[in-house]
Every structure is written in structure tokens, then in C-alpha cells.
Amino acid sequence: MGEEEAKEEKAKPKEEFKLSFDYFNESRLGIFALIIGALIAIFPGLPAFIEGIGMIIVFAWGADSVRKTARYGLGTGVPSIGVLAVGFGIVGGIAGIAIASTHFGTLVVGGVEIAFGVLAGVALLALLGFVSGNLANGDKFIDMKIPGLERGMTELGIAGTLAVLIETSILAGTYHITKVLPNVVNNGLIAAIFILSAFGMLQPYNTCLGADERRGRTLLMSIEIGGIASIILGIAATLTLSAVEGVPLIVLGAVVWVAYYRAYMKACMEEAYATPGTGLIKTLGG
Amino acid sequence: MPVISLFAWMLVIAFLAFIACMFEDLESDIGSQSNPNSQIQLAPEMGYIHRYFNKAISGEGLSYALSCTIAGAIAMLMLLKLEPMLVAKGMSLGYAAVLAIPVGAAVGSLVHMVRASTCYVGREAAHKRFEQPIYLDVFYGHLLPIATHNFMAVICITAIAYIQSNLGLLSGVAGASNPFPLPLLCLIWGLTVGAIGSSTGDIHYGTERAFQDKPFGEGRRVVYHGQICRYGDCGIRTSKDVAAFCAKYGGPATGLTFGLIVLFENWRTVIGMLLGGLSVEGLANPAVAAAGGIGIGIVIAAVLTILNRMLEKWTRNKYGPFVGE
Numbered sequence: 001m002g003e004e005e006a007k008e009e010k011a012k013p014k015e016e017f018k019l020s021f022d023y024f025n026e027s028r029l030g031i032f033a034l035i036i037g038a039l040i041a042i043f044p045g046l047p048a049f050i051e052g053i054g055m056i057i058v059f060a061w062g063a064d065s066v067r068k069t070a071r072y073g074l075g076t077g078v079p080s081i082g083v084l085a086v087g088f089g090i091v092g093g094i095a096g097i098a099i100a101s102t103h104f105g106t107l108v109v110g111g112v113e114i115a116f117g118v119l120a121g122v123a124l125l126a127l128l129g130f131v132s133g134n135l136a137n138g139d140k141f142i143d144m145k146i147p148g149l150e151r152g153m154t155e156l157g158i159a160g161t162l163a164v165l166i167e168t169s170i171l172a173g174t175y176h177i178t179k180v181l182p183n184v185v186n187n188g189l190i191a192a193i194f195i196l197s198a199f200g201m202l203q204p205y206n207t208c209l210g211a212d213e214r215r216g217r218t219l220l221m222s223i224e225i226g227g228i229a230s231i232i233l234g235i236a237a238t239l240t241l242s243a244v245e246g247v248p249l250i251v252l253g254a255v256v257w258v259a260y261y262r263a264y265m266k267a268c269m270e271e272a273y274a275t276p277g278t279g280l281i282k283t284l285g286g
Numbered sequence: 287m288p289v290i291s292l293f294a295w296m297l298v299i300a301f302l303a304f305i306a307c308m309f310e311d312l313e314s315d316i317g318s319q320s321n322p323n324s325q326i327q328l329a330p331e332m333g334y335i336h337r338y339f340n341k342a343i344s345g346e347g348l349s350y351a352l353s354c355t356i357a358g359a360i361a362m363l364m365l366l367k368l369e370p371m372l373v374a375k376g377m378s379l380g381y382a383a384v385l386a387i388p389v390g391a392a393v394g395s396l397v398h399m400v401r402a403s404t405c406y407v408g409r410e411a412a413h414k415r416f417e418q419p420i421y422l423d424v425f426y427g428h429l430l431p432i433a434t435h436n437f438m439a440v441i442c443i444t445a446i447a448y449i450q451s452n453l454g455l456l457s458g459v460a461g462a463s464n465p466f467p468l469p470l471l472c473l474i475w476g477l478t479v480g481a482i483g484s485s486t487g488d489i490h491y492g493t494e495r496a497f498q499d500k501p502f503g504e505g506r507r508v509v510y511h512g513q514i515c516r517y518g519d520c521g522i523r524t525s526k527d528v529a530a531f532c533a534k535y536g537g538p539a540t541g542l543t544f545g546l547i548v549l550f551e552n553w554r555t556v557i558g559m560l561l562g563g564l565s566v567e568g569l570a571n572p573a574v575a576a577a578g579g580i581g582i583g584i585v586i587a588a589v590l591t592i593l594n595r596m597l598e599k600w601t602r603n604k605y606g607p608f609v610g611e
Contacts, residue, residue: 076324079344187366188467192359195352195473199344199401206344207405210412211331217411221404228397232356239363261400268407274419280522281335 021216026064030155033061037162038119044169045113048237049248055166055233056226056256059200062159063222067205067215069152078209081156082202086194088125089160096121096165100175115175122161129157156201163197170233170249171240183240192236196229214271220264227257288458288566289556295457296552299446303479303548306442308541310350310479311487313435315536316529317341317402317428319349321488322496327409328512330416336516337421339428339525340409343401350480351473352401353394353436354443358472361390361444365468379455383448391441398440399433424524431526443479447471461568482544490536495528554582 024032040046040054062085070078096118099105105117133153135141169175171193172183184190204221208214230253238246269275317339318326326338343349361383368382403425410420447468449456454463464471496514518527529537556564562575569575602608 076345079348082344083348186467188362188469188471189359191355191469191473195348195355198348199352202344202348203401203404207342207408208412209342210327210409211416212414213412217408221408224404228400232359236359236363239366261404264404265407268411269420271414272407272411272420273414273417276419276421278421278423279419281337281516 021219026068029061029064033057034158034162037061037159037166038122041118041122041162041165041169042115043112044115044172044174046169047248048170048234048241048245049230049252051166051170052226052230052233052249052252055163055170055229056223058159058162058166059197059226059229060219060222062156062163062197062201063204063219064215065152065155065159066201067218068148069146069156070205072146078206079202082198082206085156085160085201086164086198087160088129088157089162089164089197090190090194091128092121092125092157092161093118093164093168094121095124096161097168097175097177097180101177101180106175113174118165118175121165122158125157125161126154129153129155159201160197163200164193167193167197167229167233170237170245173241173245187240189236189240192232196225196232200225200229212271217264217267217271220260220267224257224260224264227253227255227260229253230256289560289564292453292457292459292462292564293552293556295449295453296556297549299449300545300549300552302442302446302449304541304545306439306446306541307479307482307544308537309435309438309442310346310483311540312529312533312537313432313439314341314346314480314483314487315491315532316431316435316525317406318491318496318525318528319343320346320484322492325492325496325512325514329514330413330418330512332512333416334512334514334516335416335418336514337424337522337524338514339424340406341402341428341432341525342405342409343398345480346484347477347480349398349401350439350443350483351476353398353440354447354472354476354479355394355469356397357387357390357394357440357444358447358469359390360393361386361448362468364389387444387448388441391437391444394440394444395433395437398436399429402432403429428525431529435529439479440476443475444468444472446475459564459566459568479544482547483540486543487532487536487540490539491528491532494536495531550583550586554579554586557582 021029037054037058040051062082066078066081066085070081099120100115100117102117105115105120107114107116130150130153133150136144136153137146137149165175168180168184171189172179174180184193200222203225204218205213207221208218230249232253234246234249234251234253236246237249314320315322319341323340323342326336326340327342329336329338343352364386365382368386369379372379372382406425406428407420410418450464450471451466451468452463454460466474497510516523518524558575558577558579558581559569561578562572563570564575
């Protein structure tokens with residue numbers, strides 16, 4: 001019960017700082033999420049609800065990177081960017097898990113598993129993202145001339161990989177391939193991991209797109225999707241691991257979802273031009 | 287006899303695909319997802335304040351992948367829990383599916399409805415400077431039709447995935463089950479149903495409802511983008527009215543497209559398997575089965591291409607040349 005109360009306290013001040021994310025500007029959010037995400041990713045034995053918090057933070061970073069990359073008029077390409085990030089993530093996640101499953105990839109200190117190997121997957125995808133960003137933007141190749149594309153693609157590679165890794169450890173509790181295969185891959189839950197992470201990153205900017213889009217609103221929504229993902233992964237973890245892992249994650253997801261869905265809807269309704277109950281269109285003479 | 291029941295199950299899958307894609311298209315029309323959405327999005331910027339629902343979750347393929355995968359994951363988890371209980375009591379495994387598939391689909395469409403609800407407020411709030419309000423009656427009035435139409439599509443897709451992954455058990459032919467697990471099949475089918483609904487269904491909505499004054503064969507010029515038709519049959523149109531219109535032609539046509547794709551696909555596979563010596567024990571000669579199936583598939587594709595070309599020629603002759611030809 002203590003966990004739930006702590007979570008509620010965490011949710012409230014965030015809702016109050018006027019939904020602005022001023023302190024967490026793009027660079028700060030990136031560094032913060034990278035550190036928290038990497039720390040949580042290398043300890044697969046952590047309780048699922050702490051991993052859930054890490055996943056939500058990584059989602060917010062991914063959504064911010066999608067926003068950064070797609071802001072220059074990508075329009076219908078926004079969902080593709082999000083899917084690209086998680087495509088990166090699946091590749092990096094599987095690579096990281098493979099390295100962590102080797103005898104040098106994981107240290108066991110006093111019964112606590114520390115999987116340094118997964119960071120190799122993260123680094124690999126950072127490199128791959130940087131290279132593909134350069135290929136798309138470089139004047140010798142496709143020459144898309146999108147400002148910041150190299151940085152955006154690098155961040156997407158890292159965020160996607162961290163999201164997949166953390167979600168895998170929520171469901172399997174370890175990175176050992178003998179546990180990951182039956183708990184995550186063979187039963188198909190990897191499909192749910194893929195699509196939930198993709199939506200955490202692509203939907204916020206796609207949905208809030210427009211002339212008066214605001215970063216704070218967009219990020220609120222990514223946290224809200226993180227809440228839904230936590231609920232569904234919590235249900236899955238209850239069955240693949242145990243109720244001790246799953247139920248706190250479900251509670252975390254429910255609290256986060258209610259708080260941030262309300263905050264997002266309120267923010268949109270208040271910031272819109274008007275919110276009438278009904279009405280005709282004034283330019284049509286109604 | 288098992289071979290006949292295999293084909294019968296494939297016909298059931300084709301029928302479910304027809305229903306799924308028809309409802310998928312109608313659902314995407316309620317709220318103008320996918321292609322028409324870019325016009326609904328542009329309209330306020332061109333001064334065309336509207337009362338359409340703006341459902342910009344993502345493309346249809348991805349948003350259906352989301353609701354179908356969640357449905358598949360929940361159904362799979364329930365099956366995992368329920369099937370051992372049924373086995374212990376000596377009951378048929380089918381009872382578990384009767385409960386798991388609808389519950390999974392309900393959760394999937396609930397998530398879809400929540401995602402849709404964030405879209406309308408999100409996009410219209412981003413249109414503040416063009417004086418586009420959020421109409422609350424439009425907002426609340428569209429959520430239930432979206433959820434119900436989505437439920438119909440998702441329950442059919444989940445059922446298809448369930449049948450495919452248990453086909454060996456259902457038809458009695460060894461090795462006929464799909465090796466992929468249920469959520470992964472749901473992801474693939476969700477992407478497919480969304481893609482077909484987007485490519486086939488949007489044309490009817492876009493050309494005949496959003497734009498009604500377009501010369502034959504002309505693509506919409508950039509100058510006219512966003513200038514959508516805002517009047518309904520009576521008064522100002524909302525997205526729900528579009529579904530009633532598209533249910534007469536666009537939806538069934540889209541369903542037919544997807545149903546035919548699944549039917550042809552299954553038909554050629556079964557014929558190929560018969561050529562490869564299909565029996566209760568499975569395939570005698572998988573290589574011949576694959577080659578036969580691919581050969582028949584190429585013939586079907588060639589025939590369809592020729593038919594399409596003939597139809598296009600006939601249309602051009604009958605309704606005059608395209609503008610600019």
C-alpha cells in the first residue's frame with residue numbers, strides 16, 4: 001500500500017507545475033531519462049512497478065524525440081517515426097538480451113543480477129540510429145535536410161531499445177534467454193510490447209499535431225499511454241511471474257492513467273478556442 | 287473428411303474477414319481516420335470550421351494493430367489460465383475461447399475508444415488560432431459508435447487468429463495450426479485489416495463525402511485542400527452521418543476486398559496442399575505444396591490485373607478522358 005501512496009504523491013506535483021515541463025527541457029529530459037532508463041534496465045530483478053516508472057519516463061523521452069524529429073513538417077510520417085524507433089528497439093533489445101545472456105554479460109553480486117550486457121545493445125542502436133540519421137540527412141545520400149535528424153534518430157534508437165528492454169524485464173524478471181523465450185517471445189507478448197511502446201512514442205505528437213501544439217500537453221499524453229501500458233503489462237506479469245509483481249504495476253498504471261488522462265483532457269479543453277456544449281458553425285451563419 | 291473441414295474453417299475465416307474489414311472501414315469513417323483525416327485537419331486552417339470528429343490516433347493499420355494486439359494478448363492470457371482448469375474438469379477447450387475472445391476484444395476496443403477520445407480534443411486544441419472549438423456533443427456522441435464498430439472488427443480478428451492458431455485441433459489435420467502465437471497473429475491481422483480499410487474504404491469517403499465537386503479522374507489540387515463539404519443531408523454534418531452513407535457501398539466494398547484476399551489466399555493454399563498430398567497425418571510433400579500454391583497465386587494475380595485493366599479502359603471510354611489528358 002505504501003507504494004501506491006508514494007506514487008500518488010509523485011503524480012500530484014507534476015500535475016500542478018502548470019503542465020509545462022519547463023525544467024525538463026529537451027536536453028534535460030533526454031539525459032534524465034537515459035540515466036534512469038539505463039539504471040533500471042541493467043537491474044532486471046527490480047520490482048515490476050519500479051520498472052514501470054522507468055518505462056513511463058522512457059516513453060516520455062521517446063515521444064519528445066519523435067516530436068523533435070517530426071516537428072519540421074513530417075505530417076503523416078509521425079507514426080512511421082515512432083514505429084521506426086520501436087523497430088530499432090526490438091533489434092537492440094534482442095541484441096542486448098543475447099549479450100546479457102552470455103557469461104560475461106551479467107554479473108551476479110550477492111544474488112542481485114546486474115546485466116551490463118544490455119548496454120551493448122543500447123550503444124549499438126545509438127550508433128545505428130546516428131548512422132541512419134546521417135544517411136537520411138547527409139547531402140551525399142538522401143539529403144532530407146531535416147534539422148536535428150541525426151540527434152533525433154540516435155535518441156529514438158536508445159529510447160526504443162530501453163523501452164523494449166525494460167518491458168522485457170517486467171515480463172520475464174531476468175534477461176536470461178531461457179526465461180525470456182517462454183515468457184516474452186514464444187507466447188507472443190513481444191507483439192504487445194512492440195505496439196504499446198510504439199504508441200507511447202508515436203501517438204502523443206501525432207494526436208496533438210497542429211499550429212498550437214504545446215510540448216507540455218504532448219508529454220502528458222505519453223505518460224498517460226504509459227499508464228495504459230503498465231496496466232496491460234501488469235496483467236501479463238501477474239500470469240507470467242506472480243501477483244506480487246503484477247498487481248502493484250496494475251495499481252501504478254491505474255493511478256498514472258487517471259491522473260494524467262484528467263490532466264491532459266483538462267489542459268486541452270481549457271486551451272482550446274472554445275468548448276461549447278453544442279452549436280452550429282458561425283461562418284456558416286448558424 | 288478432415289480435408290473438407292480444413293477448407294470449411296478457411297471459409298469461416300474468409301467470412302469473418304469480410305465482417306471485420308466492413309466494420310473497420312465504417313469505424314474509421316466515424317471520425318475520419320487515415321487519409322481523409324489530413325483534409326479534416328487542414329480544413330480549419332483554410333477557414334473551414336467544421337463539426338467532424340478528428341480521430342488522429344495514427345494510421346488505421348497501426349491503431350488496429352494496437353486494439354487487436356491488446357485483444358489477442360488478453361485473450362491469450364485468459365486461455366493460458368482457463369484451459370488447464372477445463373482440462374482438469376475434463377471439459378472441452380472451446381469453453382475457454384467462448385469467454386476469452388469477447389473479453390479480449392472488449393478490452394481492446396475500450397483502449398481504442400480511450401485513444402480516440404484524446405485525439406479530438408488534442409487536435410482541435412492545436413487549432414486554437416483558427417477559432418476551431420471543441421464541440422462537446424460531437425466529442426461524446428462519437429465515442430460509443432467508435433467503440434461498438436471497433437468491437438465488431440476486433441472480435442472477428444481475434445476469432446480469426448484463434449482459429450488459425452488452433453486449426454490443427456479444429457480440423458483434425460496434423461500440422462495445420464499456425465506456428466505463430468495468438469497476439470502476434472492479431473498484430474499481423476490488425477495491420478492488414480487496417481491497411482486494406484485505409485486503401486480501399488477511404489476513397490469512397492474521401493471523394494464522395496468530403497469532396498463532392500471533383501471532376502472525373504482528377505486528383506485533388508493543392509489549392510483546394512482542406513475545403514471539405516460541411517453540409518449533411520439535413521443541416522451540418524458530423525462524422526456519424528458519414529458512416530450511414532458509407533455503410534451502403536464503401537464499407538461492404540472494403541469488406542469484400544479483404545474477404546476476397548483472404549479467400550483467394552486460403553483457397554490457393556488448400557489447393558497447393560492437396561497437390562502436395564494432404565492427409566490427416568499432414569503433408570506428404572511440402573515442396574510440391576508450396577510450389578503449387580505459389581503457382582496458383584501468380585495465376586490469380588495475373589487474372590485480377592487483366593480484369594482491373596479492362597475495367598479502367600471501359601471506365602475511361604464511358605465517362606470521358608481524365609482532366610488534363
